[in-house]
Amino acid sequence: MPKPRSTTLAAATVALLAALTACGQGGDGPGGAGDPDLPLTGTHWTVGAVTVDGARSAAPDGARVDFTDAGRARGSTGCNHFGAGYAVSGATVTVTQEEITERGCPADAQRFETAFLAAFTGPLEGTLKDGALTLASADGTRKVELAAEPSAPLRGTAWKVDGLVSGDTAASLPAGSGDKARLVLGADGRITGNLGCNGFSATARIDEKARTLTVEGPAATTRMMCTSPQMALETTLYELLDGPLSYRIDHRTLTLTDGAGAGLTARADRAQ
Numbered sequence: 001m002p003k004p005r006s007t008t009l010a011a012a013t014v015a016l017l018a019a020l021t022a023c024g025q026g027g028d029g030p031g032g033a034g035d036p037d038l039p040l041t042g043t044h045w046t047v048g049a050v051t052v053d054g055a056r057s058a059a060p061d062g063a064r065v066d067f068t069d070a071g072r073a074r075g076s077t078g079c080n081h082f083g084a085g086y087a088v089s090g091a092t093v094t095v096t097q098e099e100i101t102e103r104g105c106p107a108d109a110q111r112f113e114t115a116f117l118a119a120f121t122g123p124l125e126g127t128l129k130d131g132a133l134t135l136a137s138a139d140g141t142r143k144v145e146l147a148a149e150p151s152a153p154l155r156g157t158a159w160k161v162d163g164l165v166s167g168d169t170a171a172s173l174p175a176g177s178g179d180k181a182r183l184v185l186g187a188d189g190r191i192t193g194n195l196g197c198n199g200f201s202a203t204a205r206i207d208e209k210a211r212t213l214t215v216e217g218p219a220a221t222t223r224m225m226c227t228s229p230q231m232a233l234e235t236t237l238y239e240l241l242d243g244p245l246s247y248r249i250d251h252r253t254l255t256l257t258d259g260a261g262a263g264l265t266a267r268a269d270r271a272q
Contacts, residue, residue, distance in 0.1 A: 035090035038126045038133075040067040044251040045133060045146040047078075050112070050119040053141050057115045060108070062162070062267050064251055065120070065146060076253070077113040079105035081170065084120070093135055094123045103163070103172050119144050152252045152268035154206070155185045159254050159266035161196075164236065167261040176229035181237060183266065191215060191241075196233035197226035202241070213256065214244040240264060 047063035049056055060078035067073050073084045073095060082100040086093055097117060105113060119142040124135035131148040161181035164171050173181070173196075183193035191204040191213075202219035206212070219241060226234070240263060245256045257263030 037088040038091055038093060038128060040086075040088060040093070040126075040133075041069050043067075043148050044151060045075075046149045046252075047075075047116065048145040048147055050116050050145070051141075051143040052115045052118050055115070057112050059116075060112055062253070063112070063116070064149075065144075066251060077105075077109070077116050079103055079109040079113055082117070091126050092123055093126050095121050097121050101170055103170060116144070118142065149251070151249060152254075154208075154247065154249060154254070155187055157184070157254075158269040159183050159185075159193075160269055161237070161264050161266045163265040165255065165257060165261070165263050165265060170265065174229045174233055176227060177233040178227075178230055180230070181233060182269075185213075191219075195221065195237045197230040198222040198224050198234060200238075211247055212244055213247050215241045218242070237264065 045065045045067075047059040047065060049058045051057075062076050063078035065073055065075040067086060071085055071087060073086045075082060077100075080101045080103050082097065084098050085096040088094075097120070100117070120135070122137065122142075124137060124142070124144070127134045127136075133146040133148070134143060135146070136143040159182060160179070161173070161183070163173060173179075177196055180194045181196040183191055185191050185204060185206070189203055189205070190201060192199070192201045194200070198221045200219040200221045203216045205214045205216055207214075219238065221238075225231075240256070240258060243258055245258055245263065248255045252268040254266045254268075255263060256266075
């Protein structure tokens with residue numbers, strides 16, 4: 001026997017209301033619960049520029065952000081290293097700044113760092129297109145421009161030495177030591193470069209599984225005389241290379257440390 005018409009209409013009304021409620025609670029609309037989260041992890045992001053209150057500042061070399069699966073963002077302002085918490089909900093990325101190192105920065109780098117820390121915080125709406133990610137505040141007064149970039153390979157990259165480390169402490173190169181210090185690990189097993197004053201060349205053995213680099217035998221160097229800060233840096237780097245080192249590549253930053261935790265940091269030359 002057919003159901004009474006009133007019962008059929010009631011059932012249809014309940015189904016319609018359920019469908020409308022589901023649409024209102026998410027669905028495929030912007031910002032809804034059905035929107036996929038921005039794919040931030042697994043990609044190294046280079047900072048191109050930041051904007052704060054209408055003033056846009058281009059980023060210095062080395063400015064970057066990495067997002068981990070554990071809800072941590074870490075990177076560099078181009079001078080200091082920072083750490084922050086983050087959460088993603090659809091296209092919204094909420095950043096909570098937590099720590100930053102205290103390395104002294106040149107004036108231009110310090111101004112950019114201040115602007116970056118002001119822009120990269122709080123809820124930001126993300127737009128991802130063709131490998132470019134823009135994070136902007138809802139009112140548009142703060143914006144961070146990021147670009148996807150592959151990690152630099154250990155071999156064949158010109159690594160420019162930019163700092164010294166001791167355990168968890170990072171420091172700039174000594175004042176007046178210049179920017180000559182660099183090294184290149186060739187496919188032929190040679191390590192060459194400059195120690196801050198003189199050029200050097202040696203044979204290096206790399207264990208990619210153990211992540212170690214060992215310079216075999218004393219390095220051959222030129223015999224130039226340089227300023228005292230340059231010579232002091234050269235002595236530090238020469239002694240550091242005399243023994244097995246652990247290496248770590250973090251996007252375009254190479255860290256080499258000895259068993260006591262002393263070492264250097266170097267960044268990949270932007271020309272590559």
